[in-house]
Amino acid sequence: MPRFLVSLLLLLSLGGCTHVGVEHYANQQPQLDLQRFFSKPVRTWGIFEKRSGEVAKRFEVKITSRREGNALILDERFLYSDGTRQQRVWTLTPDGPGRWRGRAGDVVGEAIGEVAGNALRWRYRLNLPVDGSVYEVSFDDWMYLMDEDTLINRSSMSKFGVEWGQVTLFFRRQ
Numbered sequence: 265m266p267r268f269l270v271s272l273l274l275l276l277s278l279g280g281c282t283h284v285g286v287e288h289y290a291n292q293q294p295q296l297d298l299q300r301f302f303s304k305p306v307r308t309w310g311i312f313e314k315r316s317g318e319v320a321k322r323f324e325v326k327i328t329s330r331r332e333g334n335a336l337i338l339d340e341r342f343l344y345s346d347g348t349r350q351q352r353v354w355t356l357t358p359d360g361p362g363r364w365r366g367r368a369g370d371v372v373g374e375a376i377g378e379v380a381g382n383a384l385r386w387r388y389r390l391n392l393p394v395d396g397s398v399y400e401v402s403f404d405d406w407m408y409l410m411d412e413d414t415l416i417n418r419s420s421m422s423k424f425g426v427e428w429g430q431v432t433l434f435f436r437r438q
Contacts, residue, residue: 285385286362289408292381296409298356298364299336301437302329308340310417310433320429321345327435334358372400382409392421401428413437 308325322345330337335357342350356366356377364377366388375388386405391398405419415435421428 286378286380286383289381289383292383294382294409294412296379296382296384296407296415298379298384299331301409301412301415301435302327302336302338305329305438306435307438308433308435310431312421313430313432315427315429325433383407399423403431407435 306327306329308327310323310325311319312321312323314320324343326341326343328339330339332355335355338354338356340352340354342352344350352368352370354366354368354375356364359365362379364375364379364384366375366377366386368375370391372389372391375386377384377386384405384407386407387403388405389400389402392401401421401423403419403421405417407415407417409415413436417431417433417435419431419433421431
């Protein structure tokens with residue numbers, strides 16, 4: 265096997281070993297409690313960066329929530345810098361200690377969430393409209409509670425294992 269191919273395979277296998285699981289944050293404070301954090305209206309600011317680092321979209325989101333039985337309903341109202349608007353309504357349900365499941369109209373199947381310490385990891389597939397077409401993309405969201413009113417989110421968006429870009433969000437309870 266050519267040396268280049270061996271080096272490439274080694275590099276790819278090492279890259280797979282570098283992922284940190286959410287349990288790594290189990291002792292981090294403050295502890296993230298989704299129901300408590302979203303018990304008040306939340307305002308969010310974010311950007312989408314292409315792979316090149318170019319900021320392609322800026323947006324603001326207003327989030328209101330309510331409880332329905334054991335489900336947490338998040339109503340997200342997006343306003344993009346180009347004036348377009350979007351709404352996404354999440355239904356989040358607990359799925360055992362530190363685990364959540366989520367559904368929304370543009371989410372394919374279910375989102376799977378894991379909480380430990382101050383961190384939440386969400387993984388899901390989303391139907392993403394872009395210039396008149398819809399693409400099914402994968403999201404790997406990491407959220408970190410900074411203080412009782414501030415949450416930071418960094419998401420990687422990919423298709424077929426190739427990263428398309430990053431989304432960065434700042435959440436602030438009102």
